[in-house]
Amino acid sequence: xxxxxxxxxxxxxxxxxxxxxxxxxxxxxxxxxxxxxxxxxxxxxxxxxxxxxxxxxxxxxxxxxxxxxxxxxxxxxxxxxxxxxxxxxxxxxxxxxxxxxxxxxxxxxxxxxxxxxxxxxxxxxxxxxxxxxxxxxxxxxxxxxxxxxxxxxxxxxxxxxxxxxxxxxxxxxxxxxxxxxxxxxxxxxxxxxxxxxxxxxxxxxxxxxxxxxxxxxxxxxxxxxxxxxxxxxx
Amino acid sequence: xxxxxxxxxxxxxxxxxxxxxxxxxxxxxxxxxxxxxxxxxxxxxxxxxxxxxxxxxxxxxxxxxxxxxxxxxxxxxxxxxxxxxxxxxxxxxxxxxxxxxxxxxxxxxxxxxxxxxxxxxxxxxxxxxxxxxxxxxxxxxxxxxxxxxxxxxxxxxxxxxxxxxxxxxxxxxxxxxxxxxxxxxxxxxxxxxxxxxxxxxxxxxxxxxxxxxxxxxxxxxxxxxxxxxxxxxxxx
Numbered sequence: 001x002x003x004x005x006x007x008x009x010x011x012x013x014x015x016x017x018x019x020x021x022x023x024x025x026x027x028x029x030x031x032x033x034x035x036x037x038x039x040x041x042x043x044x045x046x047x048x049x050x051x052x053x054x055x056x057x058x059x060x061x062x063x064x065x066x067x068x069x070x071x072x073x074x075x076x077x078x079x080x081x082x083x084x085x086x087x088x089x090x091x092x093x094x095x096x097x098x099x100x101x102x103x104x105x106x107x108x109x110x111x112x113x114x115x116x117x118x119x120x121x122x123x124x125x126x127x128x129x130x131x132x133x134x135x136x137x138x139x140x141x142x143x144x145x146x147x148x149x150x151x152x153x154x155x156x157x158x159x160x161x162x163x164x165x166x167x168x169x170x171x172x173x174x175x176x177x178x179x180x181x182x183x184x185x186x187x188x189x190x191x192x193x194x195x196x197x198x199x200x201x202x203x204x205x206x207x208x209x210x211x212x213x214x215x216x217x218x219x220x221x222x223x224x225x226x227x228x229x230x231x232x233x234x
Numbered sequence: 235x236x237x238x239x240x241x242x243x244x245x246x247x248x249x250x251x252x253x254x255x256x257x258x259x260x261x262x263x264x265x266x267x268x269x270x271x272x273x274x275x276x277x278x279x280x281x282x283x284x285x286x287x288x289x290x291x292x293x294x295x296x297x298x299x300x301x302x303x304x305x306x307x308x309x310x311x312x313x314x315x316x317x318x319x320x321x322x323x324x325x326x327x328x329x330x331x332x333x334x335x336x337x338x339x340x341x342x343x344x345x346x347x348x349x350x351x352x353x354x355x356x357x358x359x360x361x362x363x364x365x366x367x368x369x370x371x372x373x374x375x376x377x378x379x380x381x382x383x384x385x386x387x388x389x390x391x392x393x394x395x396x397x398x399x400x401x402x403x404x405x406x407x408x409x410x411x412x413x414x415x416x417x418x419x420x421x422x423x424x425x426x427x428x429x430x431x432x433x434x435x436x437x438x439x440x441x442x443x444x445x446x447x448x449x450x451x452x453x454x455x456x457x458x459x460x461x462x463x464x465x466x467x468x469x470x
Contacts, residue, residue: 126320133317135288137330138306147329151320 007205014206015213026210029187030218032100032174033167036107040167041160044112048119048159049145052127063120069113074106078173081106085177098179103187106173111163118162122155123148157226161219168215188214236299237308237384238264238416240285245294247280255280255440257294264384266432267407267417269448271424273469276437278420279314282387285418286311310378314390316370318362323354323373326362330381348376352406368399375406385416392426404429424464428452436460438469 014022051062083089085097085105096102126148134144149156171189178185180194188211195204239261246256255277262268270278283289285296287306298305319326327345332338349355352372357365362373371391378386388407392400400423407430411417421427427434431448436459444451444460455461463469 130317130319132288132311132313133319136286136309136311137333139333143333147319 003201003205006202008209010202011206011209015210022207022210024183025186025188025191025207026214028100028185029168029189029211030214032103032187033107033164035100036104036111036167037160037164039104039108040111040115040163041156043108044116044159044163045119045149045156046145047112048116049123049148051116052120052123053141053144053148066113066117066120070117072110072113073172074110074170075172075176077109078106078176081109081173081177097177098181098185100178100185102177103174103185106177107167107170110170110173111167114166115159115163118159119152119156122159123152126152126155154226157222161222164218164222165215168211168218235304235308235384236264237305238262238299240296240298240305242285242296243294245284245296246292247277247284247289248292253440255284256292258442260435260442260445262416262418264416265414267411267419267430268433268435269427269431270418270420270435270437271422271427271463272437272443273463277440278437279389280440281435281437282311282389282418282420286387308384310381310383310386312371312374312378312386312388312391314393316367316374318365318370318373320363321361322359323349323362323365324358326373326377327380330377334381344380348380351409352376353402368395368402371395371399371403372406375403379406379410379415383415385418386410388417388419390420390422393422400426424466436463 013019051059051066081102082097085091085094085102087097096105130148130151134147139147169189171193174185174187175190175193178187178190180186180190186194188207192204192207192211195201195207241262242258242260244257244259246258247254258281270281272278280289284291286309287296287302288311296302319329321329324342324345327348328336328338328341331341331344336344346355346358349358352375354369354373354376357369362370365373375391391407392403395403404426407417407419411430417430419430421430428448431451434445434448434451435442436444436451436455436457438459444455444457446456451460452464455464459469
């Protein structure tokens with residue numbers, strides 16, 4: 001209990017005094033996760049729409065794989081990205097290992113299947129609803145996908161938020177590919193792991209509270225921007 | 235652009251080896267309202283979808299007076315249960331126009347015009363899925379007519395509507411007909427068939443059992459089944 005209280009107190013002071021190091025780490029966390037989220041959405045949402053509307057031989061297989069990959073162990077993803085980016089790996093010459101870019105790559109890989117799976121569910125339902133109308137209107141494949149993505153936007157927001165949640169709290173992969181280097185690749189989760197390891201429970205807790213606060217703030221902000229639960233019934 | 239005459243030769247729809255509709259031979263010219271009547275399961279909906287091109291032909295062919303791709307572009311379809319895009323009434327109305335590349339401002343003007351014609355001008359900013367059943371069907375009708383199709387298919391458009399909504403829809407349809415839109419409509423409602431039809435197709439068991447001008451069909455039906463159907467007997 002003592003740790004919890006002093007953690008809370010310390011978190012409070014760190015936030016109120018805008019501790020430089022804390023701000024730096026928190027901003028890096030946000031930057032890495034939001035970048036990964038943006039890249040993942042660009043890949044996952046059209047993929048989800050494509051799989052929902054297009055009938056092709058491997059469709060069921062792709063859906064099954066996407067669903068299975070939702071539970072992708074981050075540590076394994078981190079390891080694979082590490083191997084690919086390491087000096088002796090195929091992308092070693094790009095010198096990306098232990099940079100925020102490497103962390104973004106790893107997080108993107110982790111959340112693409114999650115976002116695509118959730119998005120696919122809702123796009124498929126909407127497609128069933130719209131099917132006859134859009135076929136009758138003779139829309140092109142591109143128009144069809146754009147219509148579905150747009151009219152599904154609220155559900156897609158939920159998918160993106162789920163991706164954000166998984167990415168911001170993720171530690172295994174970014175620890176491996178980022179290396180938790182101070183002032184370079186240290187983010188909230190890796191800092192918490194480090195401080196816990198050092199026995200600095202109060203600081204670790206403080207960082208933890210900041211992380212939770214950050215996640216809640218971003219979620220609320222996106223909900224507010226997206227006007228969910230405010231207009232319409234969808 | 236001339237769509238008619240349209241000829242269908244030996245068209246059939248089969249599912250798992252069972253013939254749902256057909257074989258049907260049919261020639262349609264370009265005027266008035268053709269009403270498809272018949273008992274449940276006679277294949278009215280499937281016939282409309284085959285003609286429209288949204289159901290796959292198992293056999294036979296349909297020829298429009300122009301290439302089929304172009305013909306598809308000048309057709310509209312109104313479903314028994316209207317499909318509303320999850321958007322506002324205005325956005326629903328401009329959707330088919332935007333698909334055809336009409337500039338936004340012009341599309342909005344036409345949408346306002348059509349909303350006024352079907353009595354939805356006060357609801358342009360409402361979300362379409364929360365409208366009442368009658369309003370949704372009127373919106374679906376306006377959305378189908380706004381792109382000025384040469385032919386409009388309607389699959390029991392008033393099946394779930396009360397008298398007033400039905401009358402409003404029929405007024406819009408009569409107006410569209412006199413403006414030159416070919417109507418091909420299926421209905422259960424014999425009163426509606428009598429009010430709208432210029433030509434009747436009586437479907438039974440997936441085939442055209444009797445067809446002809448509305449006046450002849452309603453006053454002097456040739457087959458005993460059609461007579462029974464018009465009397466209100468159960469025909470199977």
